[in-house]
Amino acid sequence: MLRHLHRTVNLFDTAKSALFLCILAACRGQSGGADQVRGLIYYETYDPRSLDPALSTDVPTGEMVTLLFDGLTQFDPDGKLLPGLADRWTADRKGQRYVFHLRPGVTFHDGRPLVAADVKRSFLRVLNPQTHGGRVWPLLPIAGASDFADGRARDVRGIEVLGDTAVAFTLTEPLAIFPTFLAMPVASVAPSPVPADFGQRPVGTGPWRFVAWEHDDYLRFVRNPSYWSGASLSESLTVRIIPEALTRAAEFLAGRISVVEVPFGETKKWEQEHPDWLKRKPALRPIYVPLNNRRGPLRDPRVRQAINHAVNVPEILRTVWNGRGALAAGSIPPTLGGSDPSRRPYSYDTTEARRLLRAAGYPNGFSLQLWRSGTNVEMGRVAQAIQAQLAALGIQVEIVSRDASSMREAVRKGDTDMAITDWWADYPDADNFLYPLFHSASVGPGGNYAFYSDRVTDSLIMVARRTVDQAAREALYARIDQRVFDAAPWLYLWFAVDLWAEHPSVDGWDIPVIFNGQRWTKARVAARR
Amino acid sequence: MLQLVAKRLLATIPTLFGVLVVAFLLLNVVPGDPVAEMVGERADSATIARLRGELHLDEPIPVQFGHYLWGVVRGDLGRSYITQRPVLGDLAERFPKTLQLAAAAMLLAVTCGIALGVLAAIRPGGMIDRFSMLIAYVGVSFPVYWVGLLLILLFAVALRWLPPSGYGGLAFLVLPALTLGSRSIAFLARMTRGAMLDILPSDFVRTARAKGLGERRVIGRHALRNALLPIITVLGLDVGNYLTGSILTETIFSWPGVGRYVLLAIQKRDLPAVQGSILFLSVIFVLVNLLTDVLYAKADPRVAYD
Numbered sequence: 001m002l003r004h005l006h007r008t009v010n011l012f013d014t015a016k017s018a019l020f021l022c023i024l025a026a027c028r029g030q031s032g033g034a035d036q037v038r039g040l041i042y043y044e045t046y047d048p049r050s051l052d053p054a055l056s057t058d059v060p061t062g063e064m065v066t067l068l069f070d071g072l073t074q075f076d077p078d079g080k081l082l083p084g085l086a087d088r089w090t091a092d093r094k095g096q097r098y099v100f101h102l103r104p105g106v107t108f109h110d111g112r113p114l115v116a117a118d119v120k121r122s123f124l125r126v127l128n129p130q131t132h133g134g135r136v137w138p139l140l141p142i143a144g145a146s147d148f149a150d151g152r153a154r155d156v157r158g159i160e161v162l163g164d165t166a167v168a169f170t171l172t173e174p175l176a177i178f179p180t181f182l183a184m185p186v187a188s189v190a191p192s193p194v195p196a197d198f199g200q201r202p203v204g205t206g207p208w209r210f211v212a213w214e215h216d217d218y219l220r221f222v223r224n225p226s227y228w229s230g231a232s233l234s235e236s237l238t239v240r241i242i243p244e245a246l247t248r249a250a251e252f253l254a255g256r257i258s259v260v261e262v263p264f265g266e267t268k269k270w271e272q273e274h275p276d277w278l279k280r281k282p283a284l285r286p287i288y289v290p291l292n293n294r295r296g297p298l299r300d301p302r303v304r305q306a307i308n309h310a311v312n313v314p315e316i317l318r319t320v321w322n323g324r325g326a327l328a329a330g331s332i333p334p335t336l337g338g339s340d341p342s343r344r345p346y347s348y349d350t351t352e353a354r355r356l357l358r359a360a361g362y363p364n365g366f367s368l369q370l371w372r373s374g375t376n377v378e379m380g381r382v383a384q385a386i387q388a389q390l391a392a393l394g395i396q397v398e399i400v401s402r403d404a405s406s407m408r409e410a411v412r413k414g415d416t417d418m419a420i421t422d423w424w425a426d427y428p429d430a431d432n433f434l435y436p437l438f439h440s441a442s443v444g445p446g447g448n449y450a451f452y453s454d455r456v457t458d459s460l461i462m463v464a465r466r467t468v469d470q471a472a473r474e475a476l477y478a479r480i481d482q483r484v485f486d487a488a489p490w491l492y493l494w495f496a497v498d499l500w501a502e503h504p505s506v507d508g509w510d511i512p513v514i515f516n517g518q519r520w521t522k523a524r525v526a527a528r529r
Numbered sequence: 530m531l532q533l534v535a536k537r538l539l540a541t542i543p544t545l546f547g548v549l550v551v552a553f554l555l556l557n558v559v560p561g562d563p564v565a566e567m568v569g570e571r572a573d574s575a576t577i578a579r580l581r582g583e584l585h586l587d588e589p590i591p592v593q594f595g596h597y598l599w600g601v602v603r604g605d606l607g608r609s610y611i612t613q614r615p616v617l618g619d620l621a622e623r624f625p626k627t628l629q630l631a632a633a634a635m636l637l638a639v640t641c642g643i644a645l646g647v648l649a650a651i652r653p654g655g656m657i658d659r660f661s662m663l664i665a666y667v668g669v670s671f672p673v674y675w676v677g678l679l680l681i682l683l684f685a686v687a688l689r690w691l692p693p694s695g696y697g698g699l700a701f702l703v704l705p706a707l708t709l710g711s712r713s714i715a716f717l718a719r720m721t722r723g724a725m726l727d728i729l730p731s732d733f734v735r736t737a738r739a740k741g742l743g744e745r746r747v748i749g750r751h752a753l754r755n756a757l758l759p760i761i762t763v764l765g766l767d768v769g770n771y772l773t774g775s776i777l778t779e780t781i782f783s784w785p786g787v788g789r790y791v792l793l794a795i796q797k798r799d800l801p802a803v804q805g806s807i808l809f810l811s812v813i814f815v816l817v818n819l820l821t822d823v824l825y826a827k828a829d830p831r832v833a834y835d
Contacts, residue, residue: 046793049612057569132583132613134568136576150579199613215622216785217696242694242783250681250693375796405561405798412565424570436571445565445572 040234040506040523041257043242047216050199053188054126054133059424059515062185064239066516067221068109069188069204070228072100072119072167073179075517077510079284079335079428081180085114085189085205085228095174095468100182101166106228108191109209115164121192123159124148138181138426141171174466176473180427185516207232207521216241233508233524258506258523262499264378267322270501277501281511282326284333284425286433287379289370289386289418289491290411290449297366298417304488306356308346310393315348316385317494321378325494330481331433333495335513337470338430338477343485345492353393365394371411371419373404379420386420386491412444414451421449422496428514430477434461438484452489530826534819541815545808549601552807553594556800563610563798584610597804606805611797616805619790624809626696627786630778631771633706638713638767643760645714646721647748653726661718668715677708677781694783705782709775713767720763724756731755757828765821772817773810 044060053069056062066074074084083089086100106114127136127149139145143158160168171178181187188204195203202210205228208221219239223232242248245263252260262270262278270278297303317325329346332339357363368390372383380401387397397418402410411419425432436447439461443451457480464476485492498511507526512518564580565572581587585596600607606616645661652658684704685693691700728734729752737747776788787806794802 047612055613057567129579129583132567132580132610134564134572134576134580137571137573140573146575150575214696214785215619216789217783240695240783241785243780243789244694244783246678247681247694247781247783250678250686253686254689254693256692256695403561403796405566405796406559408565409560409562426571442571445568445574445577447571 039236039238040520040525041238041240042259042520043240043248043251043257045241045243047241048219051202051210051213051219052194052199053122053185053190053204054131055199056185056188057133057135062516063518064219065185065188065202065204066206066519067208067237067239068202068206068210069185069190070106070206071183071185071187071189073183074519075183075428075512075514077512077517079425079513079517081183081428084183085119089179091178091468093468095176095178095466097168097170098178099162099166099168102164103228104165106205107226108205109203109224110191110195112191114189114191114205116161116167117164118192119167119189120156120159120161122188122190124156125190125192125194126186127156133186135186138184138187141173141175141178141181143170143172174468176465176468176470177427177429177431180429183516184426207519208237211236227521229521232519232521234520237520252501252503255503255505257503258525259500259502259509262501264322264324267324267499274501277504279500279502279511281498281513282333282335283496283498283511284336284428284432284513285422285496286328286331286333287321287325287382287420287422287493287496288328288331289420289493290451291489291491292414292417292449292451293453293489294414294451295417296368297360297362298368300360301487302356302360303362304491305346306353306360306393307390307395307491308488309349309353309356310395311386311389311491312348313345313493316382320381320385321494324497324499326497328492328494330485330492331437331490332430332477332481333425333433336428336430336433337474338481340478340481343482346488350393357393365396367396367398368417369400370397371400371402371407371416373407373421374401375404379422382493383420411449414444418491419449423447425514430474430481431461431465434477434480434484435465438480438489450489452484452487454483454487457483530823533826534823537819537822541812541819544815545811548811549598549804549808550594552804553597554590556798556803557590557593559798561798563800566797566799567610597801601808606808607801609794609799609802611794611799611802616802617809619802620787620806620809623785623787623790626784627772627775627779627788630702630705630709630775630784630786631768633702634710634713634771635764635768637706637710638717639764641710642714642717643721643753645718647725647753649718649722650725650729651748653722658722662722665715665718668711669719671711673708673712673775673777674781676711677704677778680704680708681781694781696783696785701782705778705784708781709771709778713763716763716767717760720759721753721756724759725752728752728755754828758825761821761824761828765817765824768821769814769817772813 046060048061048064049055049058050061051064051068053065056065070085072084072086074082076082085103085106087103089098089100091098102116123139125131126133127139127145129151136149142156144153144156147153148156158170162168191203207224207227209224211220211222213219221237223235225231242251248260249263249266251257291298291304293299314327317323326334327345329343330339370383370387372380383399387399390397410416436442438448438452438457440453440458442448460476460480464473467473467476500511502509505525506523508522508524564577567580568576585593608615649658649661681693684691691703695701734747734752737751776792779786779788791806794806
């Protein structure tokens with residue numbers, strides 16, 4: 001009996017102390033972040049496909065490839081195009097033939113010197129059907145690349161190796177932005193022949209050398225001491241795989257990762273409590289709703305304009321999206337040449353919206369489906385807000401929630417009326433927001449989810465691509481953007497503004513506007529402040 | 530016993546074949562395209578068509594299934610479309626980590642769950658009983674992801690006793706094991722309490738007490754052993770579930786196990802990876818069930834199998 005009582009008391013004590021600890025924890029609050037991060041630690045949300053540049057079709061893979069490899073050109077964190085393995089390049093007057101001159105004295109991590117033939121072989125590897133890479137389009141402008149990729153030719157005639165130090169590209173037609181294509185991860189230069197198990201144990205020329213990869217857990221890199229633009233400031237870099245946003249926040253608060261994208265739900269709290277940690281940067285990423293221009297009432301531009309007038313976008317941005325965006329008046333991000341700062345977004349004007357609907361013959365509204373990806377909670381909330389506001393005009397919106405893959409398939413097939421989505425830039429140029437999104441050749445899988453098709457727009461985009469003069473090109477982009485904006489193929493929402501927190505002990509890191517614009521060479525863990 | 534095991538093993542072959550057929554058909558019916566996931570956000574139709582051809586996705590479904598089955602028979606689960614690595618290798622790399630987490634969760638569940646249940650049953654209505662049943666209610670009612678995040682906030686962010694997530698030494702194991710095991714602890718506590726309450730008033734327990742055995746022996750040797758059958762049932766089911774990957778726990782704690790592998794494979798429509806995982810996990814499940822049956826017979830000699 002006594003023994004039972006004794007046990008009871010003990011357990012009761014334990015419970016009491018547990019409760020006490022909880023209260024103590026509540027009093028201390030989230031006090032993390034003051035400690036020093038042990039080494040530079042970044043994260044990805046899922047395991048990269050591979051570390052082989054030829055397979056870099058997603059963001060984690062592209063970011064890791066950027067640490068290990070170089071292209072002929074590269075982006076800085078602000079998206080500016082810089083020389084990479086090529087220290088200079090020349091183009092003919094038409095912009096159809098480019099000669100890239102390799103930087104002298106560059107070696108791969110295994111000591112092999114870089115030669116121009118490596119560039120050609122790397123590109124052939126990417127284009128080779130046996131590679132199963134899936135992302136060949138940045139190289140397809142090269143003459144003969146399509147034939148090679150389809151197995152109709154044994155060589156790419158548009159790539160010429162000029163000795164060991166230069167390589168020339170002849171394109172099928174002039175393309176002013178070709179050098180930006182070569183800064184994409186898939187155009188990285190690999191040694192040839194590539195070592196065995198290259199995707200798991202890569203060898204590049206990049207600022208970081210590969211050390212270890214534990215799948216779904218972490219990747220480890222050590223700095224390349226003989227990197228051509230100077231060794232990284234930090235000795236090592238670890239990249240952890242952390243799928244859950246709130247866990248990432250906890251890891252950051254516990255001082256175990258160097259930087260973190262601020263979770264949506266935490267925006268206000270962190271802004272108030274830790275303004276000194278936060279970094280913001282306008283991203284090259286429009287959030288938008290493609291309105292399928294080939295379906296039902298959405299075929300009529302007046303209906304699409306009415307939808308743009310009927311949704312109170314500024315309010316949704318402020319409340320649902322925590323203000324992490326800049327209103328969109330076009331599809332070209334405001335930081336890129338070709339965007340027109342004087343253009344106003346569609347005003348929130350339900351009277352005008354009603355007038356347009358009446359004029360289009362839909363005074364009593366109609367029904368539409370709005371697709372959303374079930375995994376993106378924030379976009380789901382935006383979809384609900386849009387649904388509620390369109391209901392006020394008699395447009396009945398049914399929200400269809402599917403997993404990302406199912407939704408993508410439906411959108412690409414043109415089976416959706418509307419779908420809330422975003423567009424991540426591949427290269428920081430207005431072309432990346434026009435050709436894939438609005439050219440009729442890009443309809444469906446190419447990125448034109450609105451199925452917008454306009455011959456004048458098509459030809460203007462192609463003229464701009466061929467225009468070498470930057471100012472003239474940007475003027476053309478502004479014109480195209482205006483033309484498309486007037487036709488309202490989208491419900492224009494906003495351009496995302498990235499919000500990240502940097503650990504107080506870390507410096508030299510900046511949010512990249514393009515996913516492969518951060519090579520971590522200038523970042524380091526500073527002495528304890 | 531050996532005969533029983535052999536018979537059961539033979540019987541699993543049609544089961545596994547059924548699993549293969551159903552999984553294959555289901556994956557071909559669900560929307561979503563593996564090639565679309567391979568090529569990323571921007572692709573041309575020609576590239577997509579070419580990849581479909583290269584992966585034999587344009588062949589009739591029975592032919593595709595035939596190819597796959599032939600591979601499985603030879604012990605080859607194929608290569609992931611996305612990573613191009615062999616599926617079996619990927620699973621073999623992750624399974625020990627899932628096993629480790631499952632074992633730790635089970636250990637916690639067995640020790641805490643049974644102890645709480647027994648203690649509660651000794652004095653029904655008493656302090657310990659109320660306390661352990663409160664824990665049981667909480668454990669059963671709270672969703673795993675919520676418990677996991679709370680544990681991270683308390684022990685990793687506020688107290689800094691344990692790392693929030695990741696894979697490593699014992700410290701990394703505590704929170705995910707506790708999270709994963711919480712439901713089992715709760716179930717086992719309730720189960721054990723119920724079974725013990727049924728058994729404690731039995732004649733043989735009274736006899737044991739009457740012949741002067743200590744309370745510890747009465748409870749441990751006589752009562753608990755007889756209460757084990759339902760406990761083994763629950764344990765067997767839970768072990769099966771834990772070993773086949775606990776997607777939520779592994780995701781919250783960045784634990785590099787099988788559950789996350791399967792989830793990503795499904796999200797990416799990585800058909801060989803999903804099919805391979807389903808087959809692999811079915812084998813595990815069948816084996817655990819077999820083991821449970823064997824344990825039944827061990828715990829209670831009256832259980833006989835034909």
